[in-house]
Amino acid sequence: MTVGSATAAWFGRAARAALDSVLPPLCLRCATPTDAAGTLCAACWSQITWLSAPLCACCGVPFEFDPQPPGAQEGGAQSGTQYLLCGACLRQRPIFARARAVFRYDDAGRGLVLAFKHGDRLHGVPAYARWLARAGAELLESADIVAPVPLHWTRLAWRRYNQAALLANAAAALAGRAAVPDLLVRTRRTPQQGEMGRAARRRNVRRAFDVADRYRAQVAGRRIVLVDDVLTTGATAEACADVLLAAGAAAVDLLTLARVVRPAAD
Ligand SMILES: [Zn+2]
Numbered sequence: 721m722t723v724g725s726a727t728a729a730w731f732g733r734a735a736r737a738a739l740d741s742v743l744p745p746l747c748l749r750c751a752t753p754t755d756a757a758g759t760l761c762a763a764c765w766s767q768i769t770w771l772s773a774p775l776c777a778c779c780g781v782p783f784e785f786d787p788q789p790p791g792a793q794e795g796g797a798q799s800g801t802q803y804l805l806c807g808a809c810l811r812q813r814p815i816f817a818r819a820r821a822v823f824r825y826d827d828a829g830r831g832l833v834l835a836f837k838h839g840d841r842l843h844g845v846p847a848y849a850r851w852l853a854r855a856g857a858e859l860l861e862s863a864d865i866v867a868p869v870p871l872h873w874t875r876l877a878w879r880r881y882n883q884a885a886l887l888a889n890a891a892a893a894l895a896g897r898a899a900v901p902d903l904l905v906r907t908r909r910t911p912q913q914g915e916m917g918r919a920a921r922r923r924n925v926r927r928a929f930d931v932a933d934r935y936r937a938q939v940a941g942r943r944i945v946l947v948d949d950v951l952t953t954g955a956t957a958e959a960c961a962d963v964l965l966a967a968g969a970a971a972v973d974l975l976t977l978a979r980v981v982r983p984a985a986d
């Protein structure tokens with residue numbers, strides 16, 4: 721599979737930006753000087769809520785405590801590792817086979833995402849990719865295709881690069897997987913959904929995506945890992961998963977840098 725030439729060009733620019741910014745090393749979040757390039761200062765590191773086991777095996781939500789011994793819950797033991805589901809996933813399984821994220825999208829996490837999203841701090845990409853490869857190791861291991869959630873071309877032109885594509889390419893490269901940055905396309909422009917609630921977001925993104933025609937035949941029977949910067953309501957990523965599953969994908973996993981973690985409803 722070939723990397724889209726436009727995305728390859730952006731990736732090339734990102735690589736050059738990374739080289740240009742080797743000195744002086746600055747914290748990726750607050751831009752104070754640090755000992756090493758492409759990392760966080762100690763203060764920022766300690767403020768980020770890194771998501772780690774125990775996690776719901778499906779949606780990846782962190783458990784506050786080790787819920788039950790392995791195999792004691794529905795789902796049973798899977799190849800010797802803990803396979804536990806949260807209450808929400810037990811009631812209704814999400815469209816994703818599995819979702820994983822590196823850190824929590826809280827006040828500290830938001831600052832780190834926004835620095836990447838709007839600040840052109842592309843020199844953070846190698847660090848973000850390493851974090852994604854670690855948090856999403858299981859997902860990437862079984863991935864046939866790694867693909868980003870797409871931006872509409874008009875927004876892409878304005879923002880100049882799709883940060884999800886940069887993350888997908890870099891994480892796939894670390895894991896030795898095929899990245900297809902133009903697997904999905906936007907079929908129409910959707911309004912910015914910053915202030916929308918979950919239902920409004922779902923309406924907003926319905927039928928907003930499709931599998932690119934030239935990749936349609938390659939999706940059938942494959943496991944896809946979708947990559948995005950943030951998981952909030954999940955409406956956008958669910959709309960992407962919908963069209964991939966409709967095209968015959970065997971399963972769709974979701975890997976993000978940050979995710980909203982709501983307090984447990986039960
Ligand atoms: Zn910092």
Ligand SMILES: [Zn+2]
Nearest residue numbers: 776779806809
């Ligand atoms: Zn869950």
